[in-house]
Every structure is written in structure tokens, then in C-alpha cells.
Amino acid sequence: MGDDHMTNHTIGVTGSTGAVGGRVAARLARLGRAQRLIVRDINRAPEYPGSSAAMADYEDARGFERACRGVDTLFLVSATESRDRMEVHLSAVDAAVAAGVSRIVYLSFLRAGPASTFTFARTHFFTEAHIRSTGVAYTFLRPSLYLDLLPRWVDGDGVVRGPAGDGRVAWVARDDIADAAAAVLTGPADENATYDLTGPEALSLGATVDRLSTLTGRTVRYVPETREEALLSRKGTGAPDWEVEGWVSSYEAIAAGELDEVSTAVRKLTGHPARSIEGFLRRHPSALSHVSV
Numbered sequence: 001m002g003d004d005h006m007t008n009h010t011i012g013v014t015g016s017t018g019a020v021g022g023r024v025a026a027r028l029a030r031l032g033r034a035q036r037l038i039v040r041d042i043n044r045a046p047e048y049p050g051s052s053a054a055m056a057d058y059e060d061a062r063g064f065e066r067a068c069r070g071v072d073t074l075f076l077v078s079a080t081e082s083r084d085r086m087e088v089h090l091s092a093v094d095a096a097v098a099a100g101v102s103r104i105v106y107l108s109f110l111r112a113g114p115a116s117t118f119t120f121a122r123t124h125f126f127t128e129a130h131i132r133s134t135g136v137a138y139t140f141l142r143p144s145l146y147l148d149l150l151p152r153w154v155d156g157d158g159v160v161r162g163p164a165g166d167g168r169v170a171w172v173a174r175d176d177i178a179d180a181a182a183a184v185l186t187g188p189a190d191e192n193a194t195y196d197l198t199g200p201e202a203l204s205l206g207a208t209v210d211r212l213s214t215l216t217g218r219t220v221r222y223v224p225e226t227r228e229e230a231l232l233s234r235k236g237t238g239a240p241d242w243e244v245e246g247w248v249s250s251y252e253a254i255a256a257g258e259l260d261e262v263s264t265a266v267r268k269l270t271g272h273p274a275r276s277i278e279g280f281l282r283r284h285p286s287a288l289s290h291v292s293v
Contacts, residue, residue, distance in 0.1 A: 011185055012036040012068055012101070014058075014092075015077030017044045019148070020107060023178030024075055024185070025051075031186055038067045058092035068099035075185055076106045078127070081120050083242055089127040093134065103137040103191070105184055107177075110144045110196055111258050118253035120246045132192075139184050143197040144259055145250065147171035147280050151287040154212070158220045158291045162251030163230050164205045169259040170198035171208070173275040176266045183269040196263040200274045205254065208277070215281050218291045227252065 011028060015021025016037040028035050029048035037053045039045045045053035054067035058079050068074060074096050079088045096104060109116075112124035124142075131138050150171055153160045177197055184190070203211065209220040225233065230248045237244070253259055266274040281287060 010034060010072045012038055012071035012074040012096075014038045014075060016046055017041070018077065020174055020177055020181070021075070021077045022046065023174060024181045027178055027182035028185065031182065033186060036067070036071050038064070058088045061091050061095045064092055064095040065099045068096045068101050071096075071099065071101050073103045073105060073185060074101045075181060076104050078107055078109075078124065081123075081243065081246060083240075085123045086126055089123065090130055093127070093131055097134045097136055101136065103139070103189065104131050105139045105141065105181065106131055107181070108140045108142045110142045110198065110261065112142060116253065117249055117256045117258055118246070119242075119249045121253070137189065137191040139190060139192075140194040141177065141181060141184065141197055142194060143177050144170050144172045144199065144261070146177075147173045147199060147275065147277065148284075150208070150212075150277075151290075154209075154220055154288060154291055156290055156292060158218055158288075159223050160205055160209055160220070161223045161225050161230070161233060162205070163225050163227050163248065163255055164222075164251040165224065165255035166204050166206070167254035167257055167260060168202035168204050168207075169254050170200070170202040170262045171277065172197050172199045172266070173280055176270070176274050179270040179272070180266055187269075195265040195269065196261060197265055198261055198263045198274065200262065200276050202260050202262050203277075205251075211277050212281075212288065215278060216288045216291075218288050218293050220288070220291065225251075 013025045013035050016025040017039055025046055034050040037045050038056055042055040056063040056067035079085050108124040109121045112121045114125050116122050128140055180197055205222040209222045212220045234244045
């Protein structure tokens, strides 16, 4: 990868081989912005004019610090959920600050709090708090649940199961998150700001599946579960207890009203409205192809 770490690549992008970071890197490239792509596997790093790649894990403090040298603004995608995700995030933040990064744009989660019902959101809150404590400038992007992942909530029989009750959620598309991130990374610095990123309307799971059925012609149903039923139904996946708890708690967060929020931040940052379920399915017509008619 070469030793060009002292070159002033203004924007560092983590997760550039992933679903959100990859979209952000592609947008920055189209804008002609130089960037440092920080990846776990150098062989998978995208190649764009004016970009370089550095290989580092979040938990490798020395390696991550080296990868961030010369970076002014860092787009920090949260690590994959794990038992030690908090420690992994703290290591990456501290290493970035030690490298001289002056601003961190962190991909967090809607209504992140120390006692969020959605257990994975708690790590985001403490990561935000740590970033604030370092004294660097920051921008927190707090997306709702991803619209792109909604099809995975539907099983092959066309059923969505979970303890979401009648709570509502404004599903947000990854493309909108990436557009917002690119705007924040390249626009005038709006220091120490937090943006909630949501879709254009909040829907219950019942209303969501009705919309999916109407738009795709496939029969999709929502079957409410109790917490106990939800935990039991997911035990067979072989996932560890903390992960199953996270999955189930995402539905419980909907039921608790913690995701019942519609924000205009996507339009404010990007100049276009947030994508609806209809708009998403027009671009991804095969999203429910796994569902039997």
C-alpha cells in the first residue's frame, strides 16, 4: 500500500468495503475529493483517483493511528456488533485523535441512549460521549432502522414476526444516509452537530407489510410475538444470547415508541427528500423475490 501516510488526504473513510462506507467513498470519489480508505483487507479496498488505502483494525490502536495520519476529517462507521464493541470504538477514537484527526463524523443510531431499549444503540451513546470528551469537533449521524434490511425481516412465507406492537418506525435508505454523510464531509463544517436521519413517514409493522404487499403483489403479514416467543423463535439460529437479545430488542424499541420519529435532516443536508418504501422498491424490484407469492 505504500508509505504515504503524511500526504494530506483530508477525508478518511472507514468501512469503505461495506454497505454504507462504500457508498460514501463512491460519492466522495464522484465529487473529486481525495480520501484515505481505511480497511481491514487491503485487497478489497476500492480504487478511486486521488485515493489511497491503509489497512488497520479498530482494535489495533497503533495501526489505526498510523492509518489516520494526515487525515483531517474521519468518517467513522460503527464496528460490527460484538460483546466488546465499546472497547473497539474507544480504541479507534483514541487512535484517530492521537494521529491528529480534528473532526470525527460518527455513524450512530437514532435516539441512542444509555438505557435504549435497542441494546445495540447503547454502545452508540457511549461512543458519542467519548468522542465529545476528546475535544475534537464532531458530527453525529443517527439513522433509523435501514430500509435496505427490511426485506430480511420478511421470511420465505411472507411473515414478519416480533414484539413490535403498534409502534412505528421511519425506515431510512442507506443511499440517503450516504448522501447525507457525503454532504456533511464535504460541506462547511457544522461542528458538534447531531442529525437524525429517517425516512419520510413512520409506519407500524402492520402498515409496513401492507405497503409491501400492495407494492409487490406478494402476501406479506405481520405476526406479533411476545418477548419470550421472540427469544425462543431465534434460538435456533445458533447466535449467541447477546446477539439474539439485540435482534429482539430492535422490535421492542419500535413498540416502546423510541423510533417513532420523522426528521427533515435528509432533505436539509442533501437537497432531496428521503426515499420512501415505494421509491426503494422501484430501484430494487426483486427485494422480496425470496417470498413465495
